[in-house]
Amino acid sequence: MNHDTGSALNILLAEDDPLDVQLTLAALAEHPLASKVIVVRDGVEVLDYLYRRGAFASRPAGNPILVLLDLKMPRVNGLEVLKIIKADPQLKVIPVVILSSSRETPDLVECYQHGVNAYVVKPVEYGEFVKAVRQLGIFWAGINEAPPPLSGAAPTRPETEAANPAVTPPPPAAGP
Numbered sequence: 001m002n003h004d005t006g007s008a009l010n011i012l013l014a015e016d017d018p019l020d021v022q023l024t025l026a027a028l029a030e031h032p033l034a035s036k037v038i039v040v041r042d043g044v045e046v047l048d049y050l051y052r053r054g055a056f057a058s059r060p061a062g063n064p065i066l067v068l069l070d071l072k073m074p075r076v077n078g079l080e081v082l083k084i085i086k087a088d089p090q091l092k093v094i095p096v097v098i099l100s101s102s103r104e105t106p107d108l109v110e111c112y113q114h115g116v117n118a119y120v121v122k123p124v125e126y127g128e129f130v131k132a133v134r135q136l137g138i139f140w141a142g143i144n145e146a147p148p149p150l151s152g153a154a155p156t157r158p159e160t161e162a163a164n165p166a167v168t169p170p171p172p173a174a175g176p
Contacts, residue, residue: 010065012040043081046067064094067096083114096117
């Protein structure tokens with residue numbers, strides 16, 4: 001298996017429930033396949049991380065090997081984050097797994113229509129939750145071949161997303 005992506009093997013966990021964060025981190029720690037799990041609490045923080053702005057402006061370049069994304073998050077929900085990721089040519093190759101308590105068919109269908117790689121309903125029972133997250137980590141960080149970094153410009157959001165005032169577009173790339 002070759003994970004030479006030119007950057008650390010990081011997983012981005014987007015979850016606003018502290019207990020779910022704790023359980024997810026514990027499950028992923030059982031099989032430490034990623035270099036680091038970065039935890040963000042809402043959709044704005046996800047986008048700030050991916051676009052290297054705000055608190056993440058100085059983070060090293062490179063995309064995570066996986067985004068674990070909750071649907072029901074404050075400020076910008078998981079579905080809107082998914083749409084932005086999958087509309088961006090530099091970000092759309094990142095595997096995104098929805099990890100949500102929602103079993104609603106419309107949520108499931110809409111996520112797949114917008115390019116989610118997997119949709120996992122969070123099991124209610126502790127042992128089942130840990131098992132599900134552990135299996136996700138093993139597959140996406142250990143078995144799956146991560147996409148290579150794309151050459152070219154930094155990620156930029158399409159103009160159609162600029163209508164959401166909670167999400168500010170990244171600064172323009174410096175010209176030659």
